Ligand SMILES: Nc1nc2c(ncn2[C@@H]2O[C@H](COP(=O)(O)OP(=O)(O)O)[C@@H](O)[C@H]2O)c(=O)[nH]1
């Protein structure tokens with residue numbers, strides 16, 4: 001177990017290397033370059049944090065808090081303040097429940113996976129299916145992204161890889177009808193967890209949010225209380241733009257958790273902090289690669305330690 005934990009942490013640390021080698025090293029340099037905590041220290045730190053996509057408001061809050069702490073505790077040495085920064089980041093990332101829910105209260109537990117095109121929904125559904133199966137759950141995938149034939153094929157490959165059943169219709173089918181059939185099949189077969197992949201775009205002129213709400217409604221009709229979890233998948237490499245798109249989802253749907261993908265592909269890992277703070281929804285999973293084992297549960301302290309160690 002300790003071994004597994006160390007392996008997990010090592011992988012996280014390694015996969016965050018783009019952010020670590022740019023941003024975090026710059027942050028550390030500001031701390032070591034300035035012997036004393038003065039205005040030029042704070043100005044420089046502010047610049048580095050904004051550059052790393054921590055977000056302007058978040059950065060200003062962090063800097064203000066550090067100024068107060070520096071004054072209050074009489075910390076004059078810049079390096080001592082690094083610990084204050086780390087604690088601040090842990091505190092910013094901690095609110096909310098970061099654990100996935102898996103209790104379907106007797107029936108199948110339904111997770112709806114939403115997000116814009118290319119954010120990593122299908123990949124996340126596939127990785128999650130494997131993860132749950134390895135934990136002894138019976139899992140089913142529902143291919144409610146009917147926009148492209150390739151999307152259904154992609155999910156089918158993941159279902160074969162994970163060894164779990166998939167419910168799919170022809171492409172162009174009504175996504176809500178697929179979702180309903182999947183819920184029906186999961187219920188009939190006594191499946192523990194149903195994961196519904198959805199589209200970021202539609203054939204029809206119907207608004208994607210309306211379609212997702214419809215999926216929520218029909219699934220809830222078949223399985224009371226479903227969907228139990230609504231995960232919004234966000235591509236970390238899209239930075240502050242992605243944040244604007246994410247708001248449209250969180251305003252329309254009751255998003256219960258965020259999945260931040262492609263953290264291995266960005267040097268601006270500070271987006272993790274601004275996303276959680278701005279959207280007020282807990283990050284539940286992070287994607288750190290394309291492989292089946294590259295989806296990890298999110299723990300605030302572990303994440304901050306992996307960034308700074
Ligand atoms: N490097 C990296 N690539 C990812 C990650 N998650 C997804 N991808 C890739 O992003 C691309 C789009 O993913 P996909 O699941 O098809 O997105 P969807 O359109 O939202 O379903 C694919 O090439 C995935 O392999 C991740 O955590 N890291």
Ligand SMILES: [Mg+2]
Pocket residue numbers: 121122123145151197198
């Ligand atoms: Mg997809």
